[in-house]
Amino acid sequence: MLKTALQRLSRGLRHESSPGHVQLPLPPTLPASLGCDAVGIPAQHGFRLMARLPRKGCIFADAEWWWWIVPAGSDLDLTWPSPARYVAGTTVPAAHPRLIHWPEDPTPYTPPIPFYLMVCQLTGTAPSWAPDGTAGTVPAQRS
Template sequence: MAGLLSRGRDETRGQLRLDLPPGMPAALGHDAVGLPARHGRRLLSRLPRTGCVYSDTEWMWWIVPAGSDHDLAWPLPAYYSRGAYVPAAAPRLIHRPDGPSPYTPPIPLYLMVCQITGVAPAWARYGARSTQGV
């Protein structure tokens, strides 16, 4: 599958925006959660429902609804990217869901990321937000 990248680049951070495939509405906006590819391949095979997933040689990126970092402390090495601006050279779409939604549900994704990285889930305190990807 061909990759979908916004022609625009966030010059201040040197990142590219992951755009969604045509015909996939993102009424909730979209962010991305990245993991190093070594973890990402395992995660992709374990999630029961997966939305759009992008990959380059080093990282894999899951599309989630905008604001999926609210009250979640995503564990390292996960990288949460608001607006789906990612520090990747040439990511390409490697998984497209069968249905119309581009999203991977963020809570199951978060729990699986915690399990794969060996980190206990830690819910942020009310009103706290992740500072990654700011």
Template structure:
């Protein structure tokens, strides 16, 4: 991570095969740091961005941003002061690109009963 960026929320990473990289980058309203090698593109997200989310295949969620990549390099600086890509828009875009329906935990988005 670039030294000037604060990672107070911890770091995880979401990877997609390189064939989705440019399309995903072009659809995101804002991005944090993006790293890539020849096979995968990795978006930095706050730690715990997999809580109650099932990231669709072929994406890969890497806790601690420990990515199974060789020679990944920073290819995109954040569009703002945060190193993080917002995880919910990223999740929705990954679902759209991979043809997967978003899966939310039971009870999320439902109406509350009183």
């Protein structure tokens, strides 16, 4: 856990924007007291995940990716499965994302554990909370 926290801290110190990256503009009326990170999901899976999650925070989307706001550190001791992209902070590799979902709750966050479990189910990856952050792959079922 300490190793993961140190890695998180070292990459979390970089907030500068680079070419092809944009800052997701969080609504100022929603307090983000826990800090914010973003999880990107390919757009073709966006509506499916959105429909199945009971609570959703701010969601930004462009033509290729949907970006879900989660509390900072939602990657500690776990690995978000591919093709999901976990980004420390809210500067994401996107073209022109816009806010497509305003949460009913007074915070910008999607609860990370249910969201992580849904992403694992979508990708066929077994959820894992291993101390080294490794997650396993679910073997393909034979018919």
